[in-house]
Amino acid sequence: MDVVLTALGELIEPSRLLMLACGVLAGLVIGVIPGIGGIFGLTLLVPLTYALDPYAAFALLLGMSSVLTTSDTIPAVLIGVPGTVGAIATVMDGHPMAKKNQAGRAFGAAYTSSMIGGVFGALVLAASIPIMKPLVLFLNFGDLLAVTIFGLTLVAILAGSAPVKGLIAALLGILAGYVGLDPQLGTERWTFGELYLWEGLPVAVIFLGLFGIPELASLFFRGQIQISSTKPEPGGVRRGIRDALREWKLVLSSSTIGSLLGAVPGIGIIIIDWIAYARATRRRRPGDVPYGEGNVRGVIAPESANNAKESGSLIPTIALGIPGSVTMAILLGAFTIQGLTPGPRMLTEHAPILVAMILSIALANIMGAGLCLALTRHLVKLALVPARVLVPLAIVFVAVGAFVVKKDVLDLAFLISFGLLGIVMHNLSWPRAAFALGFVLGPNLERFSFLTLQLSGWSWLTQPVVIAILALTVFAVVQRERARRRSVGTALPQAYPLVNIGFTGLLATLAVYCLVTASQLPFDAGVFPMVTSGLLAALTIAYLAYLVFVRIRPQPSSPSAPIGRFGSEVLLLVPAAGLAVLMLAFGRYIAAIGFIIACGLWLGGTKLPRLIVRALVVALVIFIVFDLLVPQTWPKPWLFGF
Amino acid sequence: MTFRTAASLALAVVVLSTPTAAFDANRVSIQVGFPPGASYDLLARSAGNQLGQYLPGNPQIIVENVDGAGGLRLLNLYLQTGPRDGSAVIMISPSVPLDRVLAPETTTYDPQRFQYILTFGNAPTYCVTTAASGLDTFDKLITTPGVVMASVGTSSTFYAAVAIERIFGADFNIVTGFRGVAEVNLSLARGEAHAFCGISSSEFERMRAAFDMHVVAELAPERFGLIEGAEFILDRVQDPTTREALALIFFSNRVRFPVVAHPDTPPETVTILRDAFLAAATDPAFVEDMDRLGIEISVTPGAEVQALVDQLYQTDPAIQAAARALIQ
Numbered sequence: 001m002d003v004v005l006t007a008l009g010e011l012i013e014p015s016r017l018l019m020l021a022c023g024v025l026a027g028l029v030i031g032v033i034p035g036i037g038g039i040f041g042l043t044l045l046v047p048l049t050y051a052l053d054p055y056a057a058f059a060l061l062l063g064m065s066s067v068l069t070t071s072d073t074i075p076a077v078l079i080g081v082p083g084t085v086g087a088i089a090t091v092m093d094g095h096p097m098a099k100k101n102q103a104g105r106a107f108g109a110a111y112t113s114s115m116i117g118g119v120f121g122a123l124v125l126a127a128s129i130p131i132m133k134p135l136v137l138f139l140n141f142g143d144l145l146a147v148t149i150f151g152l153t154l155v156a157i158l159a160g161s162a163p164v165k166g167l168i169a170a171l172l173g174i175l176a177g178y179v180g181l182d183p184q185l186g187t188e189r190w191t192f193g194e195l196y197l198w199e200g201l202p203v204a205v206i207f208l209g210l211f212g213i214p215e216l217a218s219l220f221f222r223g224q225i226q227i228s229s230t231k232p233e234p235g236g237v238r239r240g241i242r243d244a245l246r247e248w249k250l251v252l253s254s255s256t257i258g259s260l261l262g263a264v265p266g267i268g269i270i271i272i273d274w275i276a277y278a279r280a281t282r283r284r285r286p287g288d289v290p291y292g293e294g295n296v297r298g299v300i301a302p303e304s305a306n307n308a309k310e311s312g313s314l315i316p317t318i319a320l321g322i323p324g325s326v327t328m329a330i331l332l333g334a335f336t337i338q339g340l341t342p343g344p345r346m347l348t349e350h351a352p353i354l355v356a357m358i359l360s361i362a363l364a365n366i367m368g369a370g371l372c373l374a375l376t377r378h379l380v381k382l383a384l385v386p387a388r389v390l391v392p393l394a395i396v397f398v399a400v401g402a403f404v405v406k407k408d409v410l411d412l413a414f415l416i417s418f419g420l421l422g423i424v425m426h427n428l429s430w431p432r433a434a435f436a437l438g439f440v441l442g443p444n445l446e447r448f449s450f451l452t453l454q455l456s457g458w459s460w461l462t463q464p465v466v467i468a469i470l471a472l473t474v475f476a477v478v479q480r481e482r483a484r485r486r487s488v489g490t491a492l493p494q495a496y497p498l499v500n501i502g503f504t505g506l507l508a509t510l511a512v513y514c515l516v517t518a519s520q521l522p523f524d525a526g527v528f529p530m531v532t533s534g535l536l537a538a539l540t541i542a543y544l545a546y547l548v549f550v551r552i553r554p555q556p557s558s559p560s561a562p563i564g565r566f567g568s569e570v571l572l573l574v575p576a577a578g579l580a581v582l583m584l585a586f587g588r589y590i591a592a593i594g595f596i597i598a599c600g601l602w603l604g605g606t607k608l609p610r611l612i613v614r615a616l617v618v619a620l621v622i623f624i625v626f627d628l629l630v631p632q633t634w635p636k637p638w639l640f641g642f
Numbered sequence: 643m644t645f646r647t648a649a650s651l652a653l654a655v656v657v658l659s660t661p662t663a664a665f666d667a668n669r670v671s672i673q674v675g676f677p678p679g680a681s682y683d684l685l686a687r688s689a690g691n692q693l694g695q696y697l698p699g700n701p702q703i704i705v706e707n708v709d710g711a712g713g714l715r716l717l718n719l720y721l722q723t724g725p726r727d728g729s730a731v732i733m734i735s736p737s738v739p740l741d742r743v744l745a746p747e748t749t750t751y752d753p754q755r756f757q758y759i760l761t762f763g764n765a766p767t768y769c770v771t772t773a774a775s776g777l778d779t780f781d782k783l784i785t786t787p788g789v790v791m792a793s794v795g796t797s798s799t800f801y802a803a804v805a806i807e808r809i810f811g812a813d814f815n816i817v818t819g820f821r822g823v824a825e826v827n828l829s830l831a832r833g834e835a836h837a838f839c840g841i842s843s844s845e846f847e848r849m850r851a852a853f854d855m856h857v858v859a860e861l862a863p864e865r866f867g868l869i870e871g872a873e874f875i876l877d878r879v880q881d882p883t884t885r886e887a888l889a890l891i892f893f894s895n896r897v898r899f900p901v902v903a904h905p906d907t908p909p910e911t912v913t914i915l916r917d918a919f920l921a922a923a924t925d926p927a928f929v930e931d932m933d934r935l936g937i938e939i940s941v942t943p944g945a946e947v948q949a950l951v952d953q954l955y956q957t958d959p960a961i962q963a964a965a966r967a968l969i970q
Contacts (some may be wrong), residue, residue, distance in 0.1 A: 043678045043707070047687055050931070133852075137832045184821045195718050198711035263826055320831055320852040322824045329679035329824065336684070336848075336935045343851035368879070406710070426700045447819055454817040455790065455834045631704040633730065635723070 005062035007355035010055045011363075019056045023063025024367045029072035030064070033625065034208055034394075034401045037084045038068050042330040044630050054338040055355050061334055062310075062360045065327060067368030069269075069306040070114040077106045077299075078225055078382055080215025085207055086306040088436060093291060093298030095215065100294050101226050103380045108240020109296050111369040111376070113251050113303040116244070118365025120255035121262070121308030125315060126358045128263070129347060135263060142268050142460030145448040147471035151271045151441050153473050153480075154278045155434045160280070164543055166434040168427065171536040172507065173438025174200055174445070175514055178529045183447045187525035190517070196410045200443070203628055205402045205411050207436065209418025212398050213576065214426040217419075219571035220391045225383040236377050244295045250280055250297060251304045258305030262312025265324030266448075268307055270440045274433070277304035311361050317551070318346050318354065331505050389606070389614075392599035396592045396618055399579050403588070404626060406594035407635055414581035420573055427566040428500045446528040496566055497547070504544045511537035575599065587634065587641030588626070589619050664910035667729035669702045670694070673720065674733045674902070675713025681937055683707060685734055685899055688931040689738065689922050696918035696925075701729075712797065713738070720766055721751055724904045728911040731759055731903050736894035737798055739951045743890065743962050744801075752881035754955055755905040757912045758947035760919050763898030764940040766862035767798075767840045768823055769806070771778060773854035775836035780858040780873045783784065783837055785811040791816045792826040792835040798894055799826075799840035801969040802861055806839060806875070808968055809884060827852075842898075843868065844936040863889040865895055886957070888968060893954060916944040 010016065023045065030041040041064045049057035072083025077094035090110065097106040097215075128135055155170040179190045180200035191197040219225060244251060254276040261272045280301035281291045289295045314331075316322045321328040321342035335342055346354050382390070402415040425432050453461045460466055514533035518526045575595075582591035593615040600611035626632070634642075659950070664733040672690050675680040683705070690703040708716040713735040722733050737744075739753040771777040777786060784806065791807075791814040800818060807814045808827055816836060820826045823845055829835040831853050840861065857872040865874040879885040901919060903912055922928055923941045932939045942950070 039678060047691075050691075136828075140834055141829070141831050183821070185818075195715045196709050198715065199709075221666075265825070316828070320827065321848045322828045322831070322852075323679070324824075326677050326679060329677070331679075333679045333684050333935075337931075339934050341848065341851045345851065360924050408710075447821070450819045451817065451829075454815070454819070455829070631669070631702070633673070633704070 003351045003355050006352040007359060010127050010352060011356045011359050013055075013057065016056045016059050017426075018190075019052065020059035020063040020363060021367065024067050024364050027064035027067040027364075028071040028368060028371060029625075031083045032074050034075055034081050034212060034398050036401055036404065036625075037204065038065050038327045040328065040404075040630065041065065041068065042327060042334075046330060046334055049334055050337060054340060054350075055356050057334060058353070058357045059360045061331060061355055063364040063367075065331070066118055066307070066310050066337070066361045066477055068363040069303070069310070070111060070118075070368040070372055072363070073107065073110040073299075074115070074305060074379060075394075077103055077110065078379070079219060079390065081398060082207065085203060086269045086273060086309075086431070087302075088207060088211060088270060089277040091211055091215070091297055092277065092433065093293070093295050096292065096294035096445070097296065097299065098225050099222075101383070102236060102294065103225070103383045104236025104376060105240040105243065105374045106299050107379065108237035108381070109243045109370070109425065110240070110245035110299050111372045112241045112304045112335065113254075113300045114307040115365050115369035116248075116251050117255040117258060117304035117489070118307035118369075119308065119362045120252065120304075121259040121311030122358045122362040122365070124256070124308070125311040125361070126355070128315055129354070132347075136316045136319050136322070139465065140265055140463075141448050141451040142463050143469070144264065144454050144461065145452045145463045146443070146466040146473075147261075147264075147267060147271075147450055148444045150442050150469050150473045150476075151275065152445065153477050154274050154343075155431075155437055162203060163186075163433065164539065165430045166236040167433070168504075168507065168536065168539050168543065169430050169434040170438035171532055171539065172510075173435035173533050174442030174537065175438075175511075175529065176435075177439045177442030178205070178446070178532070182521075182525035183443070184524040185522055186451055187522055189525060189529060190514070191394035194364050194410065196406065196408055201414065201439075202405050202411065205405055205414050206418050206439065208398050208402050209415045210422040210425075210432050210436065210560060212394075212422075213415070213419030213573070214432075214569070215425055216391050216394055216398070218426070220387050220572055221565055223387050223566055225387075225390070236380065237373065240296065241373075241615065244300055247297060247300050250300055253279065254301040254304035258308030259312035262309035262324075263315040265313075266444065267324060268325070268440060269306055270311050270436070272305050273302040274437055282552055303364035306367060307365060309395055311358070311532040312359070318342050318357075342550040350606040366488035386605065390602040393614070393618060395576055395579060396595060396622075398624065399576070399583060400504040400588055400592070400622055403583060406633075407632075410583060410616065412583065412596050416573055416577050419576065420570065423566075423569045423573070424499075427569065428496060428503060430503075436444055436556035442528075449528075474561075500564070501544065501547045504540055504547060508537060508540035508544055511540055568615070584635075585637055585639045585641075587637040588622055590641045592618050592622060592639075643758065651701075653812070654789055664908060665914045667697075667726055667727060668699070669704060669729065670697065671730040672703065672733065673708050673730055674703045674705060674718035675709060675735065676707065677709045677734075678707050681683045681842075681935070682733055683898065684935050685932070685937055687937070688928050689762075689919070691917055691931075692922040692925040692928045693755055698914065698922040707773045709820050721769060722748050722905065726904050726906040726908075726916050728903060728907055731901050731915065733899060733901055736761070736763075736898045736900055739897060739954065740890075740893050741899070743954065743957070746967055752905075754951055755908050756949065756951075757903040757905060758944045759901040759912070759915050760923065760944045761900045761942045761947050762939055763937075764896055764942055765843060765898060765938045766860045766866045766868070766895055767802070767842055767858045768846055768869065769802070769837060769839040769859035769875075770830075770841055770846055770849070771837045771858055772830050772833065772835075773856060774833055777836060777858065778856045780875075783858050784810040787813040788799075789814050789837055790835045792829055792838045793818055793840075794820050794822060794826060797840075799838065801891055802839040805888060805968040806859075809879060809888065830855075832857075843938055847936055855894060861892050861895065863892050883961055883964050884968075886961045887968055890954070890957060890961060890965040891969060894946055896950065897942065900947065912944070919944075 070085040075081045075083045076087035076090045077098050080091050080095035082088045094106045123336040155166050181198050257276050261267050280297045291298050313324050316324050317328045323332045403411050405411050511533050515537050518529035579595045596615040597611050600606045672686045674682050686705045690705045694700050694703045717734050741749040763834045776781045791803045793803045803816045826838050826851050857869045859875045860872040
């Protein structure tokens with residue numbers, strides 16, 4: 001108790017609370033801008049901690065990192081673009097809620113869940129202090145492999161009524177995850193001589209393309225975020241808060257998933273979110289909104305889990321000095337800057353600092369959620385702002401956010417390419433989430449398999465945790481399959497059947513190419529890609545045969561998918577590609593200003609002086625975030641500019 | 643004061659405050675080939691805090707992480723498009739100078755052409771074992787069958803493990819595929835792996851704070867003898883060719899944390915950068931930061947590094963071939 005009071009006494013000093021507030025503000029801003037994320041934020045803030053004492057330093061850093069997954073909900077719900085990779089699962093139901101005039105409700109539920117999840121995670125961290133070390137050492141690579149296999153079965157849930165498409169999308173994602181140097185031998189796999197690809201396809205760029213661009217294209221043709229033009233639902237925020245409180249069991253169970261799995265190095269935030277989301281989808285009462293169409297539980301579960309994860313991931317960092325992610329590695333650097341050595345001494349001589357860290361996380365979550373709730377009334381008004389205003393601005397930030405990843409022309413090329421893939425998958429009802437899950441879990445499946453077999457041989461299959469997880473996996477798949485069979489006949493007919501056949505044919509060709517090229521790799525480097533591409537080839541060819549020879553009903557025109565919309569959405573990639581070329585030719589400022597003015601003039605409805613002001617404000621934000629706060633060297637524009 | 647006097651004074655101020663022609667950058671970028679949070683990154687940021695005051699015109703110093711492919715992405719980008727005026731320098735892997743010796747077929751760059759500014763480190767790495775494994779001596783490490791030896795991909799940790807296995811006929815089960823030292827530490831702590839070779843003293847200290855470890859061997863081209871009980875590995879090798887080949891493999895420990903300028907940087911600019919970096923590396927504030935971070939600093943000036951690298955490439959080809967054979 002003395003330790004807690006000492007920590008509290010140290011933390012509530014005004015200068016340290018100010019640091020916490022600064023961290024929270026920085027985190028909220030960074031979370032809103034798609035593509036940048038926690039690494040960017042910590043890189044920005046760590047140098048400032050050199051001159052601070054440990055209490056102030058960790059108040060600043062943890063204040064920032066604790067609330068990233070609170071504010072990343074804003075673009076996820078409003079425009080369907082995840083602010084960080086931790087908000088991808090939130091897009092699934094959060095964005096459909098915004099379309100249905102329920103943005104306020106989605107925000108209310110999300111922030112309340114985030115706050116409870118964050119505080120709950122901090123409590124778990126506090127409670128785990130005495131058992132931190134055995135907790136971290138409890139799971140080995142065999143167990144992680146079993147968790148990965150379990151994670152892959154979530155595809156069955158994310159695929160909905162299209163299991164074959166889900167499986168194909170997941171296999172495609174897994175194959176995409178194998179691009180780069182293989183983890184065993186360092187052999188190049190589908191890198192085409194590009195050093196850029198040695199570390200694999202960049203996650204942030206791929207997800208911005210796959211999820212962000214299609215949603216922006218769809219929003220553009222919808223006209224505004226809300227489908228109807230009625231005013232934002234009155235009392236929506238309060239309703240969302242009540243939803244989260246009513247679903248307290250879901251909030252706590254998702255927070256438990258977040259904090260416990262967060263403590264296991266190697267399991268990223270994306271898989272944690274999807275596990276929480278999938279768990280939420282297991283319950284659907286009659287009359288409930290289907291998942292993926294705006295069910296509030298689909299927002300509550302991932303938002304609770306991703307805020308709780310932050311505390312969980314601190315456990316191995318504090319207990320053993322072993323960072324589970326790049327973000328934690330940076331935080332570990334901050335420990336050494338402060339002269340703190342992670343390990344048992346954190347629990348004895350540095351215990352007040354550790355407790356102050358836990359309090360910082362809890363306070364930051366409360367502050368972050370409180371601030372966001374206070375802003376929500378204004379944010380929901382964005383749902384009625386015309387898409388012709390919002391979309392060009394969002395595209396600029398998505399493009400700059402993607403380009404800042406490696407500042408390479410390939411950042412933009414992949415953004416556009418995966419944007420195209422996303423639009424095609426979205427319109428043909430191929431589950432993008434299944435692709436995302438495969439992309440994240442595929443490399444883990446390969447690496448953990450090799451490590452497990454090298455360290456434990458086949459005896460890993462006799463480990464109690466492995467047996468339990470695999471049994472749970474089988475149970476979940478069987479249960480899902482039964483549910484699917486019960487609902488057979490409710491599946492929607494295929495939209496754009498000919499395009500679907502063409503797309504499937506393209507995938508089959510790609511799979512065969514991958515199979516042939518993977519077979520030429522050394523065994524260790526090629527075995528997983530070969531098996532995956534073999535399965536993909538078999539499935540796509542079988543599905544193609546089904547599409548061609550078993551006639552499927554063409555979908556009549558409907559308001560949600562009018563004929564011609566698909567082509568128009570693809571055409572929207574042209575201005576996005578134009579922006580990319582402008583950025584390369586003239587630099588980010590001229591490109592952003594030129595793009596916003598050109599789009600405004602093309603789409604009409606805004607006077608030139610107002611367009612110029614809007615463009616200059618965007619350029620100013622880019623300058624502050626990407627040049628002033630974190631100075632960096634940008635590639636020289638091809639023609640002129642800066 | 644007449645207008646003419648005022649104008650002359652103003653001109654004099656401008657001339658005096660203008661950086662020398664050999665170096666006129668307003669901003670200098672230290673580009674690091676590794677991710678934020680790594681010891682490279684922390685070191686670069688600390689050095690960057692001091693560097694500006696020692697360069698003409700006191701330019702702004704920024705540190706950027708251009709990670710990927712173990713630093714090779716940065717190296718290749720820099721060689722292709724990096725500025726030649728000293729406004730950007732890079733921190734690369736210490737194994738880069740050795741690449742043309744150990745992997746001549748796949749190395750496209752010439753490490754002898756680089757303009758070495760300085761290296762911040764000259765320290766051994768170590769072979770460590772977990773206390774739980776009972777392998778408390780180097781002898782036990784190489785004679786106990788089935789030792790699980792962790793290594794990170796095909797990095798220097800893998801080379802060290804393979805070379806020791808070949809030279810001493812050890813029966814290691816070398817496990818590759820760990821993503822980084824953090825994952826290796828976790829595996830050692832869990833008892834899945836027993837040993838790890840090629841770890842720095844700062845990493846080792848961090849690891850030892852969390853669980854009990856033994857240091858059984860010191861890996862370096864020359865003996866340091868900083869940790870009691872750690873056998874100097876070259877003392878165990880009798881054959882002169884093998885001994886020299888092993889020393890060659892551990893050359894990277896001699897040139898840790900290298901800072902490099904573009905090969906086409908003018909010599910006078912290189913001299914300015916070398917002097918400034920040397921001053922920053924001995925600045926008390928930097929030294930204090932390094933003490934706090936537990937990063938051992940032992941600076942080698944750029945000209946000396948250049949000479950060491952030249953010397954490396956004059957090694958007897960038979961020894962170079964023996965080194966390649968040891969790690970293949």
